[in-house]
Amino acid sequence: KAGVTQTPRYLIKTRGQQVTLSCSPISGHRSVSWYQQTPGQGLQFLFEYFSETQRNKGNFPGRFSGRQFSNSRSEMNVSTLELGDSALYLCASSREGSSGNTIYFGEGSWLTVV
Amino acid sequence: AQRVTQPEKLLSVFKGAPVELKCNYSYSGSPELFWYVQYSRQRLQLLLRHISRESIKGFTADLNKGETSFHLKKPFAQEEDSAMYYCALTYSSNTGKLIFGQGTTLQVKP
Numbered sequence: 001k002a003g004v005t006q007t008p009r010y011l012i013k014t015r016g017q018q019v020t021l022s023c024s025p026i027s028g029h030r031s032v033s034w035y036q037q038t039p040g041q042g043l044q045f046l047f048e049y050f051s052e053t054q055r056n057k058g059n060f061p062g063r064f065s066g067r068q069f070s071n072s073r074s075e076m077n078v079s080t081l082e083l084g085d086s087a088l089y090l091c092a093s094s095r096e097g098s099s100g101n102t103i104y105f106g107e108g109s110w111l112t113v114v
Numbered sequence: 115a116q117r118v119t120q121p122e123k124l125l126s127v128f129k130g131a132p133v134e135l136k137c138n139y140s141y142s143g144s145p146e147l148f149w150y151v152q153y154s155r156q157r158l159q160l161l162l163r164h165i166s167r168e169s170i171k172g173f174t175a176d177l178n179k180g181e182t183s184f185h186l187k188k189p190f191a192q193e194e195d196s197a198m199y200y201c202a203l204t205y206s207s208n209t210g211k212l213i214f215g216q217g218t219t220l221q222v223k224p
Contacts, residue, residue: 003157031210043200043214056211090158094210100165103210105158 002026004106006091012112018079021109025072025093031055031101032074034066037088037108046089049074050096081113116141116205120215127191128223135186135218137175137201145203147177147184148212152198161186161199171195191222 005024013019025032033056034046045058049068066076072093078085088108094101117140127133139145149161162170164177164184175186184201201215 033210033212035212035214042216043202043212045211045213048210050210056209058211092210092212101210102160103212104160107157 006106010110023074023091029093033092035090118215126221133188133191137184148202150200
């Protein structure tokens with residue numbers, strides 16, 4: 001079966017702009033989570049969506065937002081980009097987002113803010 | 115707050131040597147612990163979880179609640195084990211949220 005798919009894979013944005021990243025989970029998976037990966041902070045949880053509702057949220061400013069559609073596809077948006085937002089953004093999906101479910105990761109979207 | 119600590123950024127061993135990647139966690143409840151691995155140019159993938167008590171690619175990990183540790187072990191390292199290893203925990207049965215450690219790069223030299 002197809003894995004978690006993220007688009008775009010690479011993008012460069014200018015400070016102050018906004019960006020939208022897209023994630024298609026594995027078919028049948030209803031939980032989608034987003035993570036930010038940087039050399040300094042490692043992997044940090046952004047938020048999780050389940051059945052179109054945000055179920056968990058990490059400690060990120062309000063500039064980071066997301067949503068999930070009825071087909072479980074998810075998008076995350078970062079507004080007013082800062083240089084420090086340069087990172088690999090990973091999307092992950094699981095069937096129910098509960099213990100016992102394996103969480104599968106996408107290859108990520110590399111965001112560079114200049 | 116829940117936290118996962120991997121004290122070593124880099125662990126370098128020779129092929130055939132034993133490997134132990136350390137992981138300690140802080141959480142007062144009963145977490146579920148995982149090891150994830152990221153090989154070069156590949157996506158992050160689950161290696162093993164403590165509730166399964168299984169051995170994957172020769173790796174095992176035992177949850178020690180007294181020492182709040184979940185160290186990853188392999189008796190004989192192989193060159194193909196070279197990768198980035200992340201310890202992670204989830205603290206609720208109803209969440210897809212994972213809390214990751216900083217990761218340890220395992221380098222297996224020939």
